[in-house]
Amino acid sequence: xxxxxxxxxxxxxxxxxxxxxxxxxxxxxxxxxxxxxxxxxxxxxxxxxxxxxxxxxxxxxxxxxxxxxxxxxxxxxxxxxxxxxxxxxxxxxxxxxxxxxxxxxxxxxxxxxxxxxxxxxxxxxxxxxxxxxxxxxxxxxxxxxxxxxxxxxxxxxxxxxxxxxxxxxxxxxxxxxxxxxxxxxxxxxxxxxxxxxxxxxxxxxxxxxxxxxxxxxxxxxxxxxxxxxxxxxxxxxxxxxxxxxxxxxxxxxxxxxxxxxxxxxxxxxxxxxxxxxxxxxxxxxxxxxxxxxxxxxxxxxxxxxxxxxxxxxxxxxxxxxxxxxxxxxxxxxxxxxxxxxxxxxxxxxxxxxxxxxxxxxxxxxxxxxxxxxxxxxxxxxxxxxxxxxxxxxxxxxxxxxxxxxxxxxxxxxxxxxxxxxxxxxxxxxxxxxxxxxxxxxxxxxxxxxxxxxxxxxxxxxxxxxxxxxxxxxxxxxxxxxxxxxxxxxxxxxxxxxxxxxxxxxxxxxxxxxxxxxxxxxxxxxxxxxxxxxxxxxxxxxxxxxxxxxxxxxxxxxxxxxxxxxxxxx
Numbered sequence: 085x086x087x088x089x090x091x092x093x094x095x096x097x098x099x100x101x102x103x104x105x106x107x108x109x110x111x112x113x114x115x116x117x118x119x120x121x122x123x124x125x126x127x128x129x130x131x132x133x134x135x136x137x138x139x140x141x142x143x144x145x146x147x148x149x150x151x152x153x154x155x156x157x158x159x160x161x162x163x164x165x166x167x168x169x170x171x172x173x174x175x176x177x178x179x180x181x182x183x184x185x186x187x188x189x190x191x192x193x194x195x196x197x198x199x200x201x202x203x204x205x206x207x208x209x210x211x212x213x214x215x216x217x218x219x220x221x222x223x224x225x226x227x228x229x230x231x232x233x234x235x236x237x238x239x240x241x242x243x244x245x246x247x248x249x250x251x252x253x254x255x256x257x258x259x260x261x262x263x264x265x266x267x268x269x270x271x272x273x274x275x276x277x278x279x280x281x282x283x284x285x286x287x288x289x290x291x292x293x294x295x296x297x298x299x300x301x302x303x304x305x306x307x308x309x310x311x312x313x314x315x316x317x318x319x320x321x322x323x324x325x326x327x328x329x330x331x332x333x334x335x336x337x338x339x340x341x342x343x344x345x346x347x348x349x350x351x352x353x354x355x356x357x358x359x360x361x362x363x364x365x366x367x368x369x370x371x372x373x374x375x376x377x378x379x380x381x382x383x384x385x386x387x388x389x390x391x392x393x394x395x396x397x398x399x400x401x402x403x404x405x406x407x408x409x410x411x412x413x414x415x416x417x418x419x420x421x422x423x424x425x426x427x428x429x430x431x432x433x434x435x436x437x438x439x440x441x442x443x444x445x446x447x448x449x450x451x452x453x454x455x456x457x458x459x460x461x462x463x464x465x466x467x468x469x470x471x472x473x474x475x476x477x478x479x480x481x482x483x484x485x486x487x488x489x490x491x492x493x494x495x496x497x498x499x500x501x502x503x504x505x506x507x508x509x510x511x512x513x514x515x516x517x518x519x520x521x522x523x524x525x526x527x528x529x530x531x532x533x534x535x536x537x538x539x540x541x542x543x544x545x546x547x548x549x550x551x552x553x554x555x556x557x558x559x560x561x562x563x564x565x566x567x568x569x570x571x572x573x574x575x576x577x578x579x580x581x582x583x584x585x586x587x588x589x590x591x592x593x594x595x596x597x598x599x600x601x602x603x604x605x606x607x608x609x610x611x612x613x614x615x616x617x618x619x620x621x622x623x624x625x626x627x628x629x630x631x632x633x634x635x636x637x638x639x640x641x642x643x644x645x646x647x648x649x650x651x652x653x
Contacts, residue, residue, distance in 0.1 A: 108171050116171025117200035120163045125208020131155040136242040157309030164301035176324040182365035205330025232341035240343050243331035247319035247356040265352040271318040272360025275311045277368030282307045284372045297547050322357035428586040430530040433539040435591030435613035437516040450500035460488045474616040476593035507542035515635040520551045530554040530575045554578045567595045572603035591615045597627050608640045
């Protein structure tokens, strides 16, 4: 591999991350945003309509903030679940514009997204009017309210949003002086800023406490529910220009006139609930990008790519065909059905789940930057790398530093390599996900992450963290880089499993098999990645079982029989 080839490989990994997830098609954008906004409009606005028509005390539906907040929270989550795979589930021009401003979304798609969002909200509001319009107009007649008069603002508020909330301040013109324009605008700005701050924080792959993809919609929905509880009395908690404009268009068509456009307070209410969210979204995102994100430990701002909403739903590794050799789901052997001799399966992230090429290339690139003159001979580098693999001992950084760097300092090389090391989605082995899914049905799972930061981020990004009950790494036991038996002992303590009822799967003798055995675990040696090109008889004898694919682990567990466990206990 030439220097140019290596550079292209490193650049290729970065490019793959930047283009993930793929850009939605025009059809998927239209379908996702229209359907998603339609669901939010029908279900979310339907709560307000029901509260308006049947919300008297003692009635079956009592108008209260709790059902409104909880209903919107579940509605938002449902919309994301249904359509995130199509368009990224924006539903909101404030979100779309914010994503474009911060480089997460192409500007050329912004008009299409916003148009589809408004259409979806209009259609949902129209369906509700078709269902409950007669009841609404009968209710207005019973209260001597003329549709289109200022007194009908309270009825219109069941569909759109006003600042202040007519239900709190009253629908008469004087009611709109109880909360000033700036107060309403500030409420919308603050609420939307918090919303975008939460969304981007949870999407950040370096956020070690970020929820799995399946839980993300519930957190976003709950955030909106909480915001409704304290901002709804001020501005009805719009946070979404399309949620405001779409229903207004429908109201205008059915005769609400100036109550719909320009609305009360000479249109200032409309500005607060449409422009305010856009300002707030941008402020929240810029605060995250400029203040919070650069201060995440280990995060390099230069050259890093930002996360996107569509990342929530798209997993490039899921495109592996299920009928391929390593892409099909591993089946647990019948011998394991009902077996009760293993409780915990530990897995090394590098080698079992992700290939080791990225680390080798990071060391090579770092060595080039530190070596004087014309750099290093790549053929010799790979020769050193293969020698390290064959020996299954020592440090690649130490060997490379000793050969190529004037200082011979492996720590300097290792630190630079770690700062450049990334785990691209394309580096996931195709048998990783199906095998983990199969093992998770029977065992507790743990993962050894080294380097920890990048591997944990990759597991979160790829939706694999959900399979693991425990995550361990050297830093947890006061070790900078080297795996130690204390890591596995920590995993045993956290899971409450005895050592003789646990197995570790790894691809290195020195960093996986030996320290795991010292901790009392059984071991399975996976011959790929940094495993030696030609294992010796002595090396093959160190592990309890040997496999050449991760999908072979379930069968290897059969070899670790209850009788062998009893003998070692």
